[in-house]
Amino acid sequence: MVKGDFQRAERLAHRAMREGDASPKLKRQWIQAINQQGKQATALTRARKAIQAHPEDPALHQLYIRLEASAGRPGYGLKLANLALRKWPKSTELKLLRLSLLQELGRTREALSRLRQLRQQEFDNPSVLMAIARFYRSYGRRRAALTVIKHLLILQPENHHARMLWINLIQETAHLDITELLPTLLVAVRNNPNFSFRDAAELLQVLKLTTDPAFASACWEALELLYPLTNRLPEKDQLALFIQAERCNHNHAAHCALSAILTSGPRVPMVASTLFNKTMGTLSDNQSKQLAQRLLKHIPQSQHATLQAQFAQQAEGPPSCANYYSCNPKATAHSFRSSAVSKSS
Structure with a gap:
């Protein structure tokens, strides 16, 4: 959601309260909407007043505790949680x-003790399992976290947060079971009639990790699910889809992805550079220049010089790039600034 959506949500909640809806749930939405606009002090004031009006609502207490912790008072938040x-x-x-507050405060031993109690009491609770997996991961015990996440996905194969954590853990551990990712995810997607963009982003990420030729049919099925959404994907995801479709020889998906990028783009310099690099080896010098001009069409003018230098380097090597920079001092300065920002981030 963008800021305007939060403002609208706040207005709607406020109007409903003026019309007589004083439910704790509506007040939580009202508080969250103002907090998501960055007005933390106002959110805290509203939360305190809401708790006075609804002292028996545990969800309001949880929201207030989180607000206090995010305001830099995790110790006070912990005190409120214990109460x-x-x-x-x-x-x-x-x-x-x-x-989570114990972890934030660095009280690891106590946090581990509480975690063990939770695990014994509610081992099949998905929220508890997620907390256990995240706890293990935060202390470098990634394989233990993988074991817990696998158990959670047996219970809840459609749990998006668990699947994303599973994918990240497999990438971090270079786990040998990486080949099981795509088939398992496809099973979950087949059983979910409401295939969302969040599912699409997840599926695309797993597709990029699946390079074993033995899973060619699974890759093809993933592309069949993804390409109908091409026009509504972000440009970087359209590029990733194009590259994966080319790798799997899915010509229709590749065509859809490339057409979507070129309809009103590319607008992202990295996408333009990647497309130029993929194609320039098959083009004549004149065609390369025409391609470069086309790829720059929708790129912001302030980024043209640096991108043109990159095109020159890709087409003719470092000497050509150096010549371009010597003739275009603005490009040199812009490149230096970009490099400085990249190194500092």
């Missing part, structure tokens, strides 16, 4: 919130 747990001792959400 809330006296009132709602069986609340898994409050226990998980306390766990």
Whole structure:
């Protein structure tokens, strides 16, 4: 959501309250909407007043605790969490919130003790399993985290957050079971009639990791699911789809992805540079120049000089790039600034 969406959400919630809806749920939405606009102090004030009006709503207490912690007071947040747990001792959400605050405060031993208690009490609770996996990962125990996530995905194969964590863990550990990612994900997607853009981004990421020729049919199935969404994907994802479709010889998907990029782009310099690099080896000098001009069409003018130098280097090597920079001092300065920013980030 963009800032305007949060402002609209706040207005709608405020209007509903003026019309008589004083439910805790609506007040939580009202508080979250103002907080997501960056007005943390106002959100805290509203949360305190909401708790006074609805002291028996545990979700309001959780929201207030999170706001206090994000305002730089995790110690006070922990105190509030412990008080809330006296009132709602069986609340898994409050226990998980306390766990995250203990981690934030660096109280690892106590956090581990609380985590073991949760694991014994609610091992099949998806929220608990996610917390356990994230805890293990944060302390470098990635294979232990993988074991927990696999158990969670047996219980909830459609859990997007669990699948993304699974993908990240497999990448981080160079896990030998990387080949099982795509077939497993395809099973989850087939069982989900509402294939979303979030699912598409996940599927595309896994497709890039699946290079074993034995899974060619799974890759083809993934491309069949992805290419109908091409026009609504971000440009970098369209490029990734184009590259994967080419790799798998799915000509129709490759054509759709490339057409989508060229309809009103490329607008991202990296996408333009990648497309030039992929094609310039098959073109004459004149065709390369025409291609470069076309790829620059929608790129912001301030980035033309640096990109043109990159095209020169890709087409004719470093000497050509050096010649271009010597004739275009603005390009040299812009390139230096970009390099400095890249190194500092």
